[in-house]
Amino acid sequence: MIKTILITGASKGIGKRTAELLATDGHQLVLGSRNTSPLKELQAQYPDQIILQDTDVTVKAQVMALAETAVAKFGKIDVLVNNAGLGHFDLIAEANTDDWDQMIDVNLKGALYAIHSVLPGMLAKEKGQIINIASVAGHHIFPRSVVYCATKHAIRAISEGLRLENQDKIRITTISPGAVNTSFAENISNENIRKEFKSYMAGGLTANTVATAIKQCIDYPENVTMTEMIIRPKR
Ligand SMILES: NC(=O)c1ccc[n+]([C@@H]2O[C@H](COP(=O)([O-])OP(=O)(O)OC[C@H]3O[C@@H](n4cnc5c(N)ncnc54)[C@H](OP(=O)(O)O)[C@@H]3O)[C@@H](O)[C@H]2O)c1
Structure with a gap:
């Protein structure tokens, strides 16, 4: 079944x-x-299927506008992949508090805005799926990434709350990857920690592995919910 995602x-x-x-x-x-x-090439391959819209998830109006565009163009939203996120790693005592603000704004508040933008439509038709990308850092606490861990623990709490409130109507899925070899570490503001994590993440999962898991969760029959998935690299 073709979905709007x-x-x-x-x-x-x-x-x-x-x-x-x-x-x-x-x-x-x-x-x-x-x-x-960076998505223009993909859109050129699938011009009738893909809409791009610059959206900063920390700006509630932009997130609402993204959902409105989806409904205006395709008439509905079947799935939200709530994926935008970043991490800054440092000791609490030495951290730049702007980094905390950014993680909380993007990983937590941005994810909530996205949920809020799609939830009424999904509940009205009693159908839909929200896939929240958490992390192994949402299951464990690691020194130097405590605030990142807090945002990802919060995502799991929100997922579970959403599931309990709406499980008779929509599917709520949380996917928690371990290290993934993406540009994620490029954002780490502390230069030494950035270098360390770049090499750690280089040995992690591929983005394709996590994307395949997301696709699998979407592909399950509508009466099946994969509620929680943890994917770790074998080291
Ligand atoms: N890589 C890992 O090891 C790992 C492990 C566990 C979980 N995760 C989680 O997986 C998700 C994706 O991370 P990734 O590894 O794919 O990292 P990535 O390669 O750095 O991609 C992050 C994406 O988030 C977007 N983004 C950042 N700030 C944003 C904002 N304010 N508004 C909208 N979009 C924003 C970025 O696009 P723009 O810069 O264009 O905004 C980019 O598309 C995140 O939630 C992350 O916490 C990653």
Whole structure:
């Protein structure tokens, strides 16, 4: 079945690979990130299936506008892949508090805005799926990534709350990858920690592995919900 799927943070890494896989399957995609230009080539391949809209998930009005575009163009939203996110790693005592603000704004508040933008439509038709991308850092606490861990624990709490409130109507899925070899580590503001994590993540999962798991969760029959998935690299 062809679905309308909204993906946040679609311009790179896990989000971009997910968009590529889902486009190949014929789905209609509405793709947001602050800069969607890396997706232009994909859109050119599937012009009738893909809409790009620059969207900063920290700006509620932009997230609402992304969902409105999806409904205006395709008439509905079947799936939200709530993927936009970033991490800054440092000791709490030494951290730059702007980094905390950014993680909380993007990973937590941005994810909530996206949920809020699609939930009323899904509940009205009693059908839909929200896939929240958490992390192994949502299951464990790691020194130097405590605030990132807190945002990802929060995503799991929100997922479980959403599931309990709405499980008779919509499917709620949480996917928690371990290290994935994407540009994620490029954002880490502490230079030494950035170098360390770049090499750690280089040995991690591929974006394709996580995207394939996201696709699998979408592909299950409508009466099946994969509620929680943890994917770790074998090291
Ligand atoms: N890589 C890992 O090891 C790993 C492990 C576990 C979980 N995750 C999670 O997986 C998700 C995707 O990460 P990734 O590894 O694919 O990282 P990535 O390659 O850095 O991609 C992150 C995506 O998020 C977007 N983004 C960042 N800030 C945004 C904002 N304010 N508004 C909208 N989009 C924004 C980026 O696009 P723009 O820059 O254009 O906005 C980009 O498309 C994140 O939630 C991350 O926490 C990653």
